Amino acid sequence: MVTVEKQQYMADLTVDLAPSNPRELVLRNPVIPASGCFGYGLEYSPMIDVQRLGAFVCKGITPKVRSGNPMPRITETPSGMLNAIGLQNPGIDGFIRKYPPTWEHWRVPAIVNISAESVEDYAMMARKLDDVAGIAGIEVNISCPNIEAGGFCFGWDARMSETVTQAVRKATTLPVIVKLSPGALDIMEIASAVEGAGADAVSLINTLVGMTIDPRTRRSKIANLTGGLSGPAVKPVAVRMVYQVASVVKIPVVGMGGISGVQDALEFFMAGASAVQVGTAVFSTPSMLTRLIDELGMWLDSNGCTSLNGIVGAANPAFGTRGESTF
Amino acid sequence: MVTVEKQQYMADLTVDLAPSNPRELVLRNPVIPASGCFGYGLEYSPMIDVQRLGAFVCKGITPKVRSGNPMPRITETPSGMLNAIGLQNPGIDGFIRKYPPTWEHWRVPAIVNISAESVEDYAMMARKLDDVAGIAGIEVNISCPNIEAGGFCFGWDARMSETVTQAVRKATTLPVIVKLSPGALDIMEIASAVEGAGADAVSLINTLVGMTIDPRTRRSKIANLTGGLSGPAVKPVAVRMVYQVASVVKIPVVGMGGISGVQDALEFFMAGASAVQVGTAVFSTPSMLTRLIDELGMWLDSNGCTSLNGIVGAANPAFGTRGESTF
Amino acid sequence: MREFQGIITAKHPVMGDSWLMTFTAPTEVLHAARAGQFVNVLPRERAVYDPLLRRPFSVYGVAPDEGLMTILVRPYGRGGGWIVDRNIGSEIDVMGLLGNRFDIAPRSTHLLMVGGGVGAAPLLMLAREAVARKLSVTYLLGAANAGALLEASEIPGEVEYVVATEDGSAGYHGFVTDLVPDYLQWADQVFACGPGPMFESLRSVVLANRMGKRPSVQVSVERTMACGVGACLGCMVETKRGMKTSCVDGPVFDMDMVQW
Amino acid sequence: MREFQGIITAKHPVMGDSWLMTFTAPTEVLHAARAGQFVNVLPRERAVYDPLLRRPFSVYGVAPDEGLMTILVRPYGRGGGWIVDRNIGSEIDVMGLLGNRFDIAPRSTHLLMVGGGVGAAPLLMLAREAVARKLSVTYLLGAANAGALLEASEIPGEVEYVVATEDGSAGYHGFVTDLVPDYLQWADQVFACGPGPMFESLRSVVLANRMGKRPSVQVSVERTMACGVGACLGCMVETKRGMKTSCVDGPVFDMDMVQW
Ligand SMILES: Cc1cc2nc3c(=O)[nH]c(=O)nc-3n(C[C@H](O)[C@H](O)[C@H](O)COP(=O)(O)OP(=O)(O)OC[C@H]3O[C@@H](n4cnc5c(N)ncnc54)[C@H](O)[C@@H]3O)c2cc1C
């Protein structure tokens, strides 16, 4: 469904998430559904005009086909949810056959989220994606807490994060966004390492590790025991981390975690994000995605900003003296 | 107000939080208001029968008097709140003059929460508290995120946590509970270090570091910039961490984070906590504290448990083979 | 499939603790609705985030000419409770239609429906569709007691309505699935919706009493859902043909295909 | 000071977008209530956690003989909105009485009250107390327009009620604080409650026009609160005598003591 956009605002919402990459990643607006919450872009097509979005990130892809975790996989928590889907996906080869041929005809850029358990596998996937038509960028998930990798994820260690980023960077000329884990001790250290290793942008936050027990059954409500916490509940943690990361890196920062409306998105922009992703909130209100674009444009118009850039980092002193940390 | 308890249940709710300490810390029930959320035990006395509680933890005390952070100090978030009180308190000497003389006549054990910016200061406070009448134990806050200690808190580093615990242990024979920070990369490592250093018990979780920005003013809603996130929003993170810690330590674990009713408390017990603290929920429903005792007792009765012990760790396989980690 | 804001036009108490909630809905949604499909209702104001996720409710009935849809809501917990507390005139935030449908085979003439509790809802819609096609329908409904049954006035007159109660206060004294063997010869197809334990006993009763694969049994299963459109992969049902989403591939599955 | 579940017995729209909400309350609470004190209302069901914190509302009036308390609620946001949506007959979860009170000095005979918006609430309670003590009261109320003012019928007949509107649609055309200089000679004490900007202009008007420290000015200030009982230290007001809690030491402070 490629429809003609009726734009309700004047402000320039364009953003380039890979300004130093010749292949660049220019988005017409900064609103992106998050990985795992928007399927492959097709599922919500009957409900919203997907082509209006800035971009979309597909469900996490792995080297091999995965059938995911046993059920139950999701449960509700106060203003949030836990998920342990377990990266159910057709594997990189099945994926490449199945989706990019459709996306090639779309106006909206498609970003592929990749997860793996070894540096070689990350690089292998990046290599395979490099010249696939219909793919605009790669988001490297170094933070998925549901994968058993010795219980320790890449994204908790600066060196490991750096190594993965370098390997992916070498394997592809596509724009590379590295998605950070909120479980790291010092998110700024990881972000800087990833920037140094050649990432075009960073995105954050992935889910926090959580658990909830059903007193009746005396067991976790999630078969996998723990799950990833997302939704409005985590927003304060996400805003803080985006603020921190945006204080120390020069590459674009994509903020996410609990965004459910334009006021939330503004918090992330003002903290220093150049674009935002929306995950859990899509489930409740898919129409929010396109409404967010309009409301953001109209907010900028009525606050005297001609472009999104006018508010990026507005609450973050580091944006006066970009590059110096004030945290 | 020392009233006679009318007990609505049969089950034995007694718990000793310092089983290996000759001074022991026996609580008649496992319900404890958390530090910073119950003042000095006096504030809620007009509303609830404070003497019925298992114990209470007072507001964090520091070496010197502190006037706290500038306003605003608190703000609401989805199913949670941020606070940056900044440890406003009369300082250890003023504290000792002011409160323990009253507590001495109370039936409920009083636990003193202490915070400091150096190992020596922690030890100094523990020493001063050692023989003060009216004090039943010390909770060592190694995790307060609002104190400027190079931006890095004791509780994020196993060695630093160990050193503080050892110093406090040497300075007092009082039961010592070390309160862990959820900001640590590996909470199990910290808990083990603290156990090895002689803590009688551990309590967790303290608040997560969060931030929320007011798009209208383009500034943080908290004058201190960041604040501590608490309330139901953080419960899944807290339950997961309590489960992890209870899997690796043999000393009692005191669980907290978002507990707002008996179902929440049961989650923590089943994860492996021997007692629970209630913080943010006290603000909304002070009567919940005493109701929690009754509801817990009645739940145990109607689920065929003669004592609380019957459910501690019920969802945690480590409680079959206590001491072995299954995480 | 779309989001819409309905206006509640009627509330009617049923089955002791539940409510029939009737609200306005877009014409194309009403015309498209088929038995087995469901809608996802937001159980809160938009700016309040607890409880967070939409709740699925089977379509109980539609009146396209009047522009109205009805769902049957049992207030188990926080979401259901919020919904039944809405007043006439209030808005209700709905997403639908979602899911597949019960499938009446072209040659079927005798249909057996087996409902437990709020499982009555999608079967009632199906019974109306069957009656419109002049098929013979027997509708077995089970509940704890007489007060928790659906009033006979809700059931189309052409339907044979047989009830069972656990306390014997109405109809057969026992579980509704005890009645099923009597109808397995008669029925061309069986359709069922109810709580987990009902499915378990239905399955053993059917496996023990039917002849081979006939009659086939379609069941509407319940899973916690997040998206309702196949995007999150949270609501899977394990089938003999692999993992299926209960929101798009389901909620109706062939009983024999499900890995129980 | 206690928690109680009131039952809403009446709802009355006032000031354009606000509501007077009347509910049952324990007798001892009603008898103890004094002007300036407030109650903390839970703006949600107990098992739903958003919005989380109670909202403070000044006591607007009490009828101890009827067992009723009234508060004035302006639905600014999520909490106020939820409260005014409650129906007659619903429960309301209240904690109170909280805070200190306006203090009428023994020798004061002429009282000036200055209210803005919902700041009208505690002053109305105070005006009633003053009238009962046969004191002279002038009550200045400011609002954006005539519709946002409190109806004169709400004000005791003995009170001189003077209004100001920003659009001139009723009374004086301008800010309510513009009227204050005229009364500073007459008044023994001034009592004020309103939004932040009102306090600012009140303060400069008073400092510019009064003679020394007379009349004294008591203000009811607003802070975000968590506990309401002095336990969390979240609601501080900086005064010349140090940090004070606005929930226990306040919400009423001597204007000259506050560090603005
Ligand atoms: C496809 C589909 C169709 C559905 N159709 C209907 C319908 O027509 N009418 C209807 O009322 N509901 C229906 N449901 C269930 C409904 O969506 C809600 O899940 C249910 O009402 C509980 O939501 P709640 O917020 O009230 O309870 P929650 O607050 O989510 O849960 C509260 C408590 O109730 C228990 N509980 C939750 N759901 C059930 C259940 N189904 N049976 C027994 N206990 C439960 C939970 O274990 C929990 O302890 C359907 C579900 C699905 C998946």
Ligand SMILES: Cc1cc2nc3c(=O)[nH]c(=O)nc-3n(C[C@H](O)[C@H](O)[C@H](O)COP(=O)(O)OP(=O)(O)OC[C@H]3O[C@@H](n4cnc5c(N)ncnc54)[C@H](O)[C@@H]3O)c2cc1C
């Ligand atoms: C001692 C005391 C007495 C009070 N007495 C009353 C009373 O009698 N009647 C009454 O209606 N309120 C009174 N308030 C304010 C009330 O407690 C709530 O804070 C207010 O109604 C907003 O709550 P909300 O949940 O509706 O808005 P929220 O959802 O918390 O806020 C929504 C939006 O409204 C804005 N907002 C919040 N509060 C105000 C405000 N006071 N003025 C302007 N904008 C605001 C916020 O910035 C936010 O953008 C009193 C407060 C205090 C501290």
Ligand SMILES: Cc1cc2nc3c(=O)[nH]c(=O)nc-3n(C[C@H](O)[C@H](O)[C@H](O)COP(=O)(O)O)c2cc1C
């Ligand atoms: C059901 C579900 C599945 C997810 N799957 C993935 C995934 O495959 N890869 C990934 O990087 N993040 C995944 N995430 C994390 C989200 O992309 C996002 O980082 C997180 O949910 C925080 O944003 P939110 O609060 O807006 O949901 C998933 C989240 C949810 C809720």
Ligand SMILES: Cc1cc2nc3c(=O)[nH]c(=O)nc-3n(C[C@H](O)[C@H](O)[C@H](O)COP(=O)(O)O)c2cc1C
């Ligand atoms: C207002 C406020 C003040 C707090 N002050 C302290 C403190 O002084 N020392 C401390 O160790 N924890 C403090 N905490 C943390 C709580 O004791 C508790 O660890 C945390 O809030 C999580 O529990 P909850 O979700 O039940 O509130 C404070 C929490 C709040 C909300």
Ligand code: FES
């Ligand atoms: S509910 Fe998301 S896939 Fe079914």
Ligand code: FES
């Ligand atoms: S609101 Fe907690 S001290 Fe005032």
